[in-house]
Amino acid sequence: MSxxxxxxxKGPCGxxxxxxxxxxxxxxxxxxxxxxxxxxxxxxxxxxxxxxDAEWDFNWCDVGWLRENFDHSYMEEHVRxxxxxxxxxxxxxxxxxxxxxxxxxALEREAGRLEAAKCxxxxxTFELPSEYHLFVEEFKxxxxxxxxxxxxxxxxxxxIFLFRKLKDIMDWKKDGTRSEEQRDETxxxxxxxxxxxxxxxxxxxxxxxxxxxxxxxxYNPLKAWLYRDGFARFSSTRYSLSSIDDQYIHLTxxxxxxxxxxxxxxxxxxxxxxxxxxxxxxxxxxxTVETLFKDIDNIFVRSLQSVQKVIINDKHCFELYGxxxxxxxxxxxxxxxxNASPSLTASSQEDYDLKFRLLEDTLHIVDMEGRLxxxxxxxxxxxxxWNDGPVCREDVNLxxxxxxxxxxxTHLGCVNDREKQLCQLLKPFSGQKxx
Amino acid sequence: xxxxxxxxxxxxAQIVQRLKGTHLHSQLEREAKECLHRPEIKLESLxxxxxxxxxxxxWERKLQNAxxxxxxxxxxxxxxxxxxxxxxxxxVYMRKAQANWExxxxxxxxxxxxxxxxxxxRKRPVPExxxxxxxxxxxxxxxxxxxxFRPVYAPKDFLEVLIGLQNPNQESCDEPSARSHWGLIQVPxxxxxxxxxxxxxxxxxLTTSQLGIDDHTNVPPDLFEYxxxxxxxxxxxxxxxxxxxxxxxxxxxxxxxxxxxxxxxxATNEPxxxxxxxxxxxxxxxxxxxxDNLIYKDVxxxxxxxxxxxxxxxxLYQVLLCFSRDTAVLxxxxxxxxxxxxxxxxxxxxxxxxxxxxxxxxxxPFHGFSMYVAPLCFLYNEPSKLYSVFREMYVRYFFRLxxxxxxxxxxxxxxxxxERLLQTHLPQLFYHLREIGAQPxxxxxxxxxxxxxxxxxxxxxLLLWDRILGYDSLEIVxxxxxxxxxxxxxxxxxxxxxxxxxAVLADLSTLKVMPLLQIFLFATxx
Numbered sequence: 001m002s003x004x005x006x007x008x009x010k011g012p013c014g015x016x017x018x019x020x021x022x023x024x025x026x027x028x029x030x031x032x033x034x035x036x037x038x039x040x041x042x043x044x045x046x047x048x049x050x051x052x053d054a055e056w057d058f059n060w061c062d063v064g065w066l067r068e069n070f071d072h073s074y075m076e077e078h079v080r081x082x083x084x085x086x087x088x089x090x091x092x093x094x095x096x097x098x099x100x101x102x103x104x105x106a107l108e109r110e111a112g113r114l115e116a117a118k119c120x121x122x123x124x125t126f127e128l129p130s131e132y133h134l135f136v137e138e139f140k141x142x143x144x145x146x147x148x149x150x151x152x153x154x155x156x157x158x159x160i161f162l163f164r165k166l167k168d169i170m171d172w173k174k175d176g177t178r179s180e181e182q183r184d185e186t187x188x189x190x191x192x193x194x195x196x197x198x199x200x201x202x203x204x205x206x207x208x209x210x211x212x213x214x215x216x217x218x219y220n221p222l223k224a225w226l227y228r229d230g231f232a233r234f235s236s237t238r239y240s241l242s243s244i245d246d247q248y249i250h251l252t253x254x255x256x257x258x259x260x261x262x263x264x265x266x267x268x269x270x271x272x273x274x275x276x277x278x279x280x281x282x283x284x285x286x287x288t289v290e291t292l293f294k295d296i297d298n299i300f301v302r303s304l305q306s307v308q309k310v311i312i313n314d315k316h317c318f319e320l321y322g323x324x325x326x327x328x329x330x331x332x333x334x335x336x337x338x339n340a341s342p343s344l345t346a347s348s349q350e351d352y353d354l355k356f357r358l359l360e361d362t363l364h365i366v367d368m369e370g371r372l373x374x375x376x377x378x379x380x381x382x383x384x385x386w387n388d389g390p391v392c393r394e395d396v397n398l399x400x401x402x403x404x405x406x407x408x409x410t411h412l413g414c415v416n417d418r419e420k421q422l423c424q425l426l427k428p429f430s431g432q433k434x435x
Numbered sequence: 436x437x438x439x440x441x442x443x444x445x446x447x448a449q450i451v452q453r454l455k456g457t458h459l460h461s462q463l464e465r466e467a468k469e470c471l472h473r474p475e476i477k478l479e480s481l482x483x484x485x486x487x488x489x490x491x492x493x494w495e496r497k498l499q500n501a502x503x504x505x506x507x508x509x510x511x512x513x514x515x516x517x518x519x520x521x522x523x524x525x526x527v528y529m530r531k532a533q534a535n536w537e538x539x540x541x542x543x544x545x546x547x548x549x550x551x552x553x554x555x556x557r558k559r560p561v562p563e564x565x566x567x568x569x570x571x572x573x574x575x576x577x578x579x580x581x582x583x584f585r586p587v588y589a590p591k592d593f594l595e596v597l598i599g600l601q602n603p604n605q606e607s608c609d610e611p612s613a614r615s616h617w618g619l620i621q622v623p624x625x626x627x628x629x630x631x632x633x634x635x636x637x638x639x640x641l642t643t644s645q646l647g648i649d650d651h652t653n654v655p656p657d658l659f660e661y662x663x664x665x666x667x668x669x670x671x672x673x674x675x676x677x678x679x680x681x682x683x684x685x686x687x688x689x690x691x692x693x694x695x696x697x698x699x700x701x702a703t704n705e706p707x708x709x710x711x712x713x714x715x716x717x718x719x720x721x722x723x724x725x726x727d728n729l730i731y732k733d734v735x736x737x738x739x740x741x742x743x744x745x746x747x748x749x750x751l752y753q754v755l756l757c758f759s760r761d762t763a764v765l766x767x768x769x770x771x772x773x774x775x776x777x778x779x780x781x782x783x784x785x786x787x788x789x790x791x792x793x794x795x796x797x798x799x800p801f802h803g804f805s806m807y808v809a810p811l812c813f814l815y816n817e818p819s820k821l822y823s824v825f826r827e828m829y830v831r832y833f834f835r836l837x838x839x840x841x842x843x844x845x846x847x848x849x850x851x852x853x854e855r856l857l858q859t860h861l862p863q864l865f866y867h868l869r870e871i872g873a874q875p876x877x878x879x880x881x882x883x884x885x886x887x888x889x890x891x892x893x894x895x896x897l898l899l900w901d902r903i904l905g906y907d908s909l910e911i912v913x914x915x916x917x918x919x920x921x922x923x924x925x926x927x928x929x930x931x932x933x934x935x936x937x938a939v940l941a942d943l944s945t946l947k948v949m950p951l952l953q954i955f956l957f958a959t960x961x
Contacts, residue, residue: 204746204812205572234746238573275743278689278894282814285690350742415651 024078027368029058032065035345036352040359046369058368063087063341075316080366083340084219084317090307091321091340093192094127094152103306119306121299122335123195127152128172135193139166146196151189159189162196169193197334201327203279205238209336210273210325212412214300214385215362220313221388224304225365226297228381228416229354232276234269270351277413280331288331296325296333297410301386303335320362357381357418364426371426379425380418383409450505458707459501466494493674500676504701507907508770508831524772524840528603529847533772533839536596540799541776543587548725551583555725555778555793567720575739575748581732586802590884593801593837594619594877597847600839617869618854619876624841626852628859629961632914636906638684639949640957646686647898647949660688667691676701684905686898686949693814699904700827704820712819715757718795722760726794730755734805743893747812751805754822758829764796767830772840773797798834803881806888807833810896832909836884849883849913850876856917860959864924873936879916882943886912895948902952915948918955922946 027047031038037060041047050056059081061069066083075081089095100122108116126135128149139147149169151159163169172191200207213227271279281289300323322342326334344359346352361380365372377384377391384391391409454460467485470476476484489495524530548555559567570577598619605623627635639645644659654660663685670678671694679698687695697703719727734751738744744751758764768775775797777790808825815821835845842848857875858865868875882890886909887899902911919940920927926939 204749204816206746238576238749269745271743271746275893279813281689282693283816286688 024057024368024370027058028054028056029060030054030056031059032061033344036355037344037359040356040363044360044363058366077315078368079316080318080368081316082318082320084216084319085312085314087311087319087340089310090303091338092152093125093150093194093337094190096303096307096338097122097125097127097192099306099310100303103302118298119302121295121302121333123197125192125194128169128191128193130190132173136166138195142195146198147193148196149191149193151191153190197326197328199329200239201329201331202239203234206234207239208232208234208271208276210276210296210323210327210333211342212273212296212300212323212325213342213358214304214321214323215318215365215382216304216321217318217365218313218315219304219308219311222304222308222386223384223388224300224386225379225382226300226385226410226412227358227361228383228411228414228418229358230273230412231351231354232271232273234271270347272350272354273413274415284331292327292331292333293410293412294408296412297385297408299323299325299333299335301390303338304386318362318366320358361418361422364422376425377409378421380422381416383411385410446506446509449509450502453505454501457501458705459497463489463494463498466492496674500674500698500701503676508767519769522770523768523774526602526841528601529839529841530772532596532600534774536593536839537774537776540587544725544776544799545778547585547587553725553728557723559721559723563723564720571716571720571753573749574752575734577731579728579731581728581735584728584732586733586736587729587799589802590837590881591877593846593884594880597839597850600847616854617858617865618851619874620847620851620854622847622851624848624851626843626848626855627910629856629956629959632910632956636684636911636956638905639902639953641953644685645949646688646901647895647947648953650686664688664691667695671695671698674698680905680907682905683901687901689894692897692901696814696904697820697824700824700831702820702823702827704817704823708823709819711763712757712822715760715822716753718760719756724759724794726759726800727756729800730759730805733800733802737803737889738805738809741809741889744806744809744812744889747809750812750816750818750821751808753818754808754825755800755805757822758826759794759796759798759800761796761826762792764798764826764830765792767834768797771834771838772842772845773834773838801837803885803889806885810888810893810900813893813897831907832903833886835909836886844909846884849909850880852910852913853879853883853916856914857920860917861921861924864920864927867928868936871931871933871936873930873933875920877933878937878940879920882916882919883912887915887943890943891946891948892944895946899948911952914955915952918951919943919946921955921959922951 025046027044028050029041029047030050031041041049041060047058057079059079061082063083066081066085070081070083070085089099100119104116104119107119124138126132126138128135139145144164146162146164148160148162149172161168172193210230210232212230215225215227217223217225277289277293280292303323319340320342322339324336324339326336328334344355346355358381361382365379365382372379385408392406393409394406466489470485470488473488476488486495489498520530524533598621600620600622602622605621633640637643644663646660646663649659650656667682667688668691670682671691676698679695683695683699730752734748734755738751739748765775775792776799778793779788779790807829808821811821811825811828815824832844835842836849837846839845839847854865854876865875886903887896891899899911899915903909923939927936930936930939
């Protein structure tokens with residue numbers, strides 16, 4: 001992407017260079033995906049799509065494009081792109097685990113055991129084949145336990161399987177006795193072996209996991225937003241440990257469920273998180289559920305903190321993560337993984353509406369149009385969760401300072417009256433009448 | 436004429452009669468006997484002391500709740516020489532219509548039975564029993580071939596029967612005019628108008644706080660919500676049914692609702708309830724009933740396809756299959772205008788035929804029946820508790836939604852009330868819809884028969900059912916139906932066909948029930 005040479009050149013929408021800080025009412029965008037995000041971008045007043053090698057102000061790209069082009073692109077100050085260069089430190093399973101473990105160790109050194117224990121939200125994980133021996137030690141310490149093998153870099157549930165016997169993972173054995181040729185021949189794909197959570201929280205015998213959206217606009221200082229809506233994905237069959245080969249039971253990704261023999265696309269096996277929150281409150285009472293959601297907030301913050309120093313902070317970048325969380329029977333949340341490219345394809349009208357609004361609000365926060373002051377704690381369905389420190393619901397002043405009951409500014413699973421909030425917050429797009 | 440004093444004694448006698456021999460009775464006796472060992476019980480003041488003991492240990496409260504429950508169920512004592520049919524339903528023409536309807540249903544069931552060659556009931560062979568036991572918790576995974584079974588009837592068939600109801604003593608003019616009734620229901624029952632409703636539902640007025648309105652995000656919770664929750668906890672600790680019922684009028688907090696409803700209904704989960712449930716479960720395992728297939732089909736067609744309730748499929752089978760075998764439900768036919776259908780089976784000696792109630796609980800499920808249970812799955816996850824609460828809700832309220840009676844909570848009254856409210860307060864809309872062949876009741880009927888289950892989103896539905904319990908009446912369902920039409924009136928005025936009217940009212944999942952009710956009842960100009 002090259003800068004245009006003549007300063008008098010006006011692009012398709014009369015583009016002129018603007019000073020930093022001034023919003024733009026004409027945004028040229030590039031979009032590498034063909035799902036909901038396309039609709040959202042097209043729908044936005046003043047945003048124009050550009051293709052191929054044309055200059056762009058905003059790029060919603062896939063990670064492949066990023067890998068190939070990021071390093072060769074010069075981006076002007078105002079330009080925004082939807083990924084961080086090395087997001088994989090958080091999203092690749094082996095790297096995330098490595099970063100979390102390191103962060104936990106550092107925390108234990110600095111602040112003690114109790115503080116470090118707050119990072120215990122991911123199951124015991126080992127990278128194979130590199131940590132094979134460490135894994136075997138742990139495996140032997142827990143006879144009869146179930147483990148799950150996941151390829152490091154694939155998605156949508158591909159390549160995942162469960163096992164209970166070491167012989168099932170012979171291929172990943174790091175064995176010094178294998179000959180050089182053997183080792184070169186069978187280059188084994190990197191996997192992680194993770195302790196399988198055998199007592200998931202079930203609703204009427206069905207397992208589910210949570211998909212939650214977190215938007216990070218900066219890593220240094222860390223600024224992260226949490227979206228109020230999300231959903232719980234149910235497995236379409238009843239949970240039982242007796243058939244670990246039936247991946248339809250254990251894996252809740254919609255992509256896997258879609259191929260299950262009794263999958264009915266009309267049925268939709270998702271609940272909104274709001275629905276789940278209400279269900280849990282009715283069953284366990286509001287205090288228990290508030291504690292649960294506080295623990296979930298903790299997962300987001302600490303996982304982001306663990307990669308804070310590793311991720312190359314670039315003010316052009318922002319990233320919308322899809323966090324997968326599993327609850328166990330004791331209502332403890334576990335982090336399963338973080339996705340840098342959460343699926344934006346909609347499985348139903350309701351799903352489409354949720355993703356549309358999510359993306360719209362993401363663009364509001366990225367704020368190419370310069371309508372925000374930067375002091376907002378809420379934009380649409382996003383609540384500012386972390387701003388170089390915890391963000392509280394009430395404004396901290398002399399009276400509230402020192403109060404131990406300050407509540408975090410997160411509302412996962414709560415009412416999302418975003419339209420009203422946006423109306424009050426944002427000036428309408430220039431040239432657009434306020435609806 | 437019966438004077439008040441006699442009426443009271445009759446009521447007391449009735450309640451005592453009903454409570455005699457119940458488990459509570461034997462528990463009280465046992466407690467009273469055992470407390471005699473206690474030091475504070477003295478011979479001189481035996482009666483007083485025992486009474487005090489029972490009061491302090493909470494047993495008096497339990498008795499109070501049981502009596503309260505009986506009072507709620509008990510119909511007003513009629514004339515001493517009135518036959519039992521009168522308690523079921525005082526109006527003859529209604530009884531006749533119900534009896535005819537029942538004949539039709541039974542005929543339909545029997546012909547399906549003959550056509551398919553499936554027996555009404557059969558004992559399961561032992562391997563099948565074993566299988567049933569093993570998959571008790573996941574019956575939803577079964578995919579039996581249900582294509583040959585049809586629901587015995589759907590709400591719209593029932594609506595046709597109600598439309599055809601005629602009071603033989605009434606002269607009805609044919610020409611519609613401003614004074615005649617424009618709706619489909621032709622019987623002259625007495626239904627309350629808005630001013631009467633305002634008096635009956637004062638807790639819903641604009642100046643009283645409630646859940647569903649005053650717990651909204653922009654209302655600070657200190658204003659109402661926190662205090663309301665505190666009172667709710669107190670009510671639960673006192674274990675007082677009547678107080679819980681009054682409390683429920685302003686809505687039940689999500690975290691307390693399950694316990695509050697159980698308290699209001701006096702639905703217990705004591706060992707004897709669990710044992711009863713286990714007995715019913717054994718019944719399901721040993722025998723297969725034809726109606727089981729109807730239940731399977733209904734669940735698969737309705738709840739399993741619902742975005743909210745699909746998760747609870749297995750619970751629904753566990754409740755409904757047991758429900759159809761529960762003969763304790765037969766008791767409610769004393770005050771239900773319906774009569775349980777009977778089927779002839781060969782007697783023990785083989786020669787004579789004996790009439791038995793079929794199914795054992797006397798209720799033939801219809802299309803959508805499982806939706807009465809589905810919302811409750813949200814609150815209770817122990818099958819026996821869920822069962823207990825559902826059964827109580829059914830014998831107090833839901834049965835009225837699909838039997839022909841003159842009761843103010845009966846479906847006939849609800850339909851008439853809906854139409855009258857609409858005609859009185861939205862005459863232009865009613866007339867317009869009538870002219871385009873979209874009688875409002877044809878659209879609203881299905882909502883009312885299910886008490887809106889499956890049409891509203893769950894949290895709103897539960898707020899509505901809070902008020903059904905709180906006011907011990909289903910009237911609110913008819914008011915809500917009218918309020919929904921009022922809310923969408925503008926769009927409805929533009930439509931030109933029944934299909935488009937249905938489309939405007941197809942999706943109620945975004946509606947907020949309490950504001951609609953409040954505005955309709957208290958902000959409508961009379």
